[in-house]
Amino acid sequence: MDSPDQSGPVRIGVLGASSIAWRRTLTALQEVPDSTVVAVASRERDKAERFAARFGCAAVHGYEELLERDDIDAVYVSVPNSLHHQWVHRLLMSDKHVLAEKPLTIRPADTAALIGLAADRGLVLRENIAFIHHGLHRRVAELVGAGRIGHLRHIDAAFCFPPLPETDVRYRADLGGGALLDAGLYPVRLAQYFLGDELTVVGAVLREDPVAGVDVAGSAVLVAATGETVTLNFGFEHSYGAHYTLWGSTGRLSVDRAFTPPATMAPLIRIDEQDHAEEITFPAEHQFAKSAASFVEAVLRSRSTGSDPGHDDWATTALRTAELLDRISASAHRVTAGGQA
Known part of the structure; x- marks a missing residue:
């Protein structure tokens, strides 16, 4: 697998083969010039392969395998709501930027924890409210x-x-x-x-x-x-x-x-x-497409600054929504x- 590339397009993995990913988000990401979808992970092998065939990327069986790949810069998370906190936390700890489907978590305390973790690690975290x-x-x-x-x-x-x-x-x-x-x-x-x-x-x-x-x-x-x-x-x-x-x-x-x-x-x-x-x-x-582009642009900006310049602009509102x-x-x-x- 490739090593992290700070000059090329944002390489995106997808965690969860959901309906919204199929109908909306992956087609939107394909319209963003500075990003490329690398792999889609599902706990059901057939789903992963169906997504991979449509979107021209690798099929990954199981979430753990996606987490271990080193050819991914950012991950779009589209698993059931109660799993968001667990997987977003693990992705941030693996130094991956994250675009998570709404709601970011199902508890305000968990939302606050993820916002703080992303800031501490200089990573982009966004909630996909298109x-x-x-x-x-x-x-x-x-x-x-x-x-x-x-x-x-x-x-x-x-x-x-x-x-x-x-x-x-x-x-x-x-x-x-x-x-x-x-x-x-x-x-x-x-x-x-x-x-x-x-x-x-x-x-x-x-x-x-x-x-x-x-x-x-x-x-x-x-x-x-x-x-x-x-x-x-x-x-x-x-x-x-x-x-x-x-x-x-x-x-x-x-x-x-x-x-x-x-x-x-x-x-x-x-x-x-x-x-x-x-x-x-x-x-x-x-x-x-505009939501996806906004996320990709934030990741690109973070490459030169080492942090997310837009973190404070969205974090307060995201936490208040959860509250x-x-x-x-x-x-x-x-x-x-x-x-x-």
């Missing part, structure tokens, strides 16, 4: 900042979709499943994007599947330090919906298909005022899906 890399939301923030809806008073956001196959890992409590850590992370992170990290959870409800033992839907109310309120809805027992509305003192701004727009779709921003309605079409963007999700879970009133409390 939607925040879409320029649509930056444009929305510019419109709000320019006063298009007056003073922002309230945010309403939702990410919901139909039930998943019964075998999906998101129905596995032992693997860190549930709607809050999956769909719920998106509207929480959106609230942080527009209102900052100083948010307080003031109420929540989680609907639990009594058979699977995980939450399948939920709602929460948050309030910002400056007084703006937020209502969030999430789950996988609904018709599809991924949208948010920013409600201001003089108008409302709405975005549909907010979290998972296809790479070829031009998103629409709608502004409603008392006597005026306007629709603005934003150019299509491949948010997964907010944990607080929603801890404070929630729980009801049985399809039944009463």
Whole structure:
């Protein structure tokens, strides 16, 4: 195997042959000029070989073997949620940069530990929340900042979709499943994007599947330090919906298909005022490719500095996201899906 190359493209290994890796992230990485996918590891040999054939890389049977390779600079981690902490920790200790699927971990203390370890070892660690890399939301923030809806008073956001196959890992409590850590992370992170990290959870409800033992839907109310309120809805027992509305003192701004727009779709921003309605079409963007490119660029920058120059920019927000999700879970009133409390 090759020795580490600090001048060539970022050589990436993939830990976990997941659906999101197959559908989104690996195709996105192939669009990043300064990276190359070297190997995909799965505990199922057939899966590893299927991924390797499609993406033109090596198939690795078992996670340990990937960890031992010396021809990999960075690893994309896409294993079940409860395994993130263990494997990200081991990868960082092996001096590998890491792009981990969201949520980074299922406990705030574990998230804090990994953030600290990456900083201590001068490594890039990122949570793959792709939607925040879409320029649509930056444009929305510019419109709000320019006063298009007056003073922002309230945010309403939702990410919901139909039930998943019964075998999906998101129905596995032992693997860190549930709607809050999956769909719920998106509207929480959106609230942080527009209102900052100083948010307080003031109420929540989680609907639990009594058979699977995980939450399948939920709602929460948050309030910002400056007084703006937020209502969030999430789950996988609904018709599809991924949208948010920013409600201001003089108008409302709405975005549909907010979290998972296809790479070829031009998103629409709608502004409603008392006597005026306007629709603005934003150019299509491949948010997964932009997320992958952001990670690769950070790794390239770290080669010259010996550390991650962008660490502080994302670490506080990542930890606060984990804390907010944990607080929603801890404070929630729980009801049985399809039944009463």
